[in-house]
Amino acid sequence: MxxxxxxxxxxxxxxxxxxxxxxxxxxxxxxxxxxxxxxxxxxxxxxxxxxxxxxxxxxxxxxxxxxxxxxxxxxxxxxxxxxxxxxxxxxxxxxxxxxxxxxxxxxxxxxxxSILTAVGATGLSLYSFGQTVSMVFFTDTWKPSSFYDRIAENASLGFHTLVLLDIKVKEPDLKALARGKIVYEPPRFMTVDQCASQMIEIEGERKQGVCANGKLAVGVARLGNADQQIIAGTLEELASADLGRPLHSLVLCGTKMHDMEWEYVREFAIDQAKFDSIWKAEYAGKG
Amino acid sequence: MxxxxxxxxxxxxxxxxxxxxxxxxxxxxxxxxxxxxxxxxxxxxxxxxxxxxxxxxxxxxxxxxxxxxxxxxxxxxxxxxxxxxxxxxxxxxxxxxxxxxxxxxxxxxxxxxSILTAVGATGLSLYSFGQTVSMVFFTDTWKPSSFYDRIAENASLGFHTLVLLDIKVKEPDLKALARGKIVYEPPRFMTVDQCASQMIEIEGERKQGVCANGKLAVGVARLGNADQQIIAGTLEELASADLGRPLHSLVLCGTKMHDMEWEYVREFAIDQAKFDSIWKAEYAGKG
Missing domain, CATH: 3.40.1010.10 (Tetrapyrrole methylase, N-terminal domain)
Structure with a gap:
């Protein structure tokens, strides 16, 4: 077996x-x-x-x-x-x-x-998530942006989106490989700030507002562990947040966010007044 | 603590x-x-x-x-x-x-x-589910159908929908209550066939095709247990399936269903030829 x-x-x-x-x-x-x-x-x-x-x-x-x-x-x-x-x-x-x-x-x-359910620690309702999205490390020449279309689909129905962040372990060092040697790069784990920055970068190309600076999001780190960390704010705020060691994930909030979800998640806000004002103007009652 | x-x-x-x-x-x-x-x-x-x-x-x-x-x-x-x-x-x-x-x-x-992830045992990708829906026991006078709108939203983007089935435990017997006695009804757990029947019943009212007889769905029972059971088929087939003791859940398949998901889930089909032919005609490549 x-x-x-x-x-x-x-x-x-x-x-x-x-x-x-x-x-x-x-x-x-x-x-x-x-x-x-x-x-x-x-x-x-x-x-x-x-x-x-x-x-x-x-x-x-x-x-x-x-x-x-x-x-x-x-x-x-x-x-x-x-x-x-x-x-x-x-x-x-x-x-x-x-x-x-x-x-x-x-x-x-x-x-x-699973991270798919542990993300409920944010207070966001697991019943209101749409499809799950993966975010890979951008390079200078490779910035895949299909995640944006998927988030846009979720957003069109007011769903939250869980974004799973890239992990690179045991990646061969390409320069060493060119010299005929197999050397592995040190492991890399995408952080919430890197993810938020990449989302904002693609927003600059697409300009549909789906990943705009002011969209509400929640960053999580080490969920399920005693030192788990949760931070809520705008994508712009998350782009400069530091949640410490891996693993990180990010949730982009949808407009289906209910009052009770908001009441819970606002406790994690970097800037609560700002969080509340954006919530009231752009989310509350819009789902 | x-x-x-x-x-x-x-x-x-x-x-x-x-x-x-x-x-x-x-x-x-x-x-x-x-x-x-x-x-x-x-x-x-x-x-x-x-x-x-x-x-x-x-x-x-x-x-x-x-x-x-x-x-x-x-x-x-x-x-x-x-x-x-x-x-x-x-x-x-x-x-x-x-x-x-x-x-x-x-x-x-x-x-x-959680059932939200254990349902991955069907072979359907957890990344392609939309919002989760609850189904309550219909009565002669109360047949809430808001689930239909939510499934329709998911279906419009090709997402799968997990339907969680009603549980009635410790419900007061209303007739006894009217006589001033508190008596509890025996516990009831909705089954896959009851859920599928209720979905088809509401389809009869709404007629958008979202829960039509021929839609592909998967019924699951006792997931995570040694005697777990998974059955795939049309809603009509599931409406007469018997998956044994509780708990049951149902997944309505979306058109995002990938070849690899189909390859896995078809093994659970009640009628594999029928399942494959509907998949090919109405799902494959439509996501």
Missing amino acids: LYIIGLGLADERDVSVKGLEIIRRAERVYLEAYTAILLVDQSQLESYYGRPIILADREMVESKSDEILSGALEKDVAFLVVGDPFSATTHTDLALRCRQHEPSIPTRTLPNA | LYIIGLGLADERDVSVKGLEIIRRAERVYLEAYTAILLVDQSQLESYYGRPIILADREMVESKSDEILSGALEKDVAFLVVGDPFSATTHTDLALRCRQHEPSIPTRTLPNA
């Missing part, structure tokens, strides 16, 4: 009791380590779980899944995913491979907390 | 290790028992957690929250919520009361699996 086990968001004790039992008895334990990270080191997981962990990078999952699935017909293999397994496409990919295997390998998924 | 702790979806071992530690040391333990249920009895929770549990019904949470919060400044009180705390408005409500308390009571929330 392949068990795909969600670890939750913060540390080694966010796994479910059921998940922990499976990890401790599994033949091999893999950790998906390229779409999200926990806030603790691999060694801390290994010591708490009492098991060695094999890091599964993108290449292993996408090209060497036979290795992961090896022996899973007879024994239990645990594949750990930060957050909830269904919130990443890795899961569907692996589960499809198990299905296509001859004979097919049974799988079981253990759900857990 | 008030700890609001998500229990996950299925049984007593879906709580996180961290949550279990807090439950075991808390002064008092409450269980929110009116917006969702676990698949096990209270006695099973109590015996596993090693703690007595106070059932918190709607009246207690909404009118007697002082009782729940009593002593929470000095001691730890655990308030357990099935699924994820942020997925129910109970959380925001209680957290606001803690904030307004003089002096304010610190709270901490432990996220967990």
Whole structure:
């Protein structure tokens, strides 16, 4: 059996009791380590779980899944995913491979907390979110802006948008690669201020107002951890906010935002008077 | 400190290790028992957690929250919520009361699996869902149809819609009440077939095609549990499907459904040839 086990968001004790039992008895334990990270080191997981962990990078999952699935017909293999397994496409990919295997390998998924729901800590109603959007690191020559169209769709119906921020782990250093060496760049995690700045940059091109300076947004960091941080303000304010170490996410507020959501989220405002005045002028009663 | 702790979806071992530690040391333990249920009895929770549990019904949470919060400044009180705390408005409500308390009571929330993400087990991408909709039990004289407008909004952008199904626990028997007696009706949980039938019924009034007989949908039951069940088909097919004991939910598919989603979800089809032919004619490439 392949068990795909969600670890939750913060540390080694966010796994479910059921998940922990499976990890401790599994033949091999893999950790998906390229779409999200926990806030603790691999060694801390290994010591708490009492098991060695094999890091599964993108290449292993996408090209060497036979290795992961090896022996899973007879024994239990645990594949750990930060957050909830269904919130990443890795899961569907692996589960499809198990299905296509001859004979097919049974799988079981253990759900857990996800950023998709933990973002409810902002006070924004999870029932009023539209589609989820990803934001990648812009380079000088590559500034993909399809996120803007998706946010515009959500905004047209007053939905909030959760923006998931880029993570670069184990990226080859292109200059070293050109010299025939494989060197990995240090990991990078997009921050709320970088995301807000990129949104404002694309607004400058598109000019539909969807990501204008004065739009209300909420930045979150390390949700689910004791030191989680939530900050609300305009996109412009968030573009110079510092929420500390990763992981960060951003929510752009929609006009469906209800009074009760506003009452809750305004407590996180950088400038509460400003937040309230924009809310009253441009959001309240507009959903 | 008030700890609001998500229990996950299925049984007593879906709580996180961290949550279990807090439950075991808390002064008092409450269980929110009116917006969702676990698949096990209270006695099973109590015996596993090693703690007595106070059932918190709607009246207690909404009118007697002082009782729940009593002593929470000095001691730890655990308030357990099935699924994820942020997925129910109970959380925001209680957290606001803690904030307004003089002096304010610190709270901490432990996220967990939610139906909002566990529904990813269908293979449908969680990133392509629009707003979430609730379906209540119709009566002869009360058939609220605002869900139809919300689904129509989602459908206009090709989003999937998660429909959460009504739960009636501890509802007073109105006939007994008229005789001056408080008697509670047996608990009722809406099923996928009832939901699909109600959607088709409202389609008959609205006639916009949003909930037409032939729309593709997925019914789920007991997600996260070993006996979880997933069935895909037309709304008409789902209207006569039997997914067994609660809890059930339903997803109406949007045209954004990607090839990879289709490849996964079709395995759950009641009639795969029919599912594929509708997908090809009305969904594929239409998002």
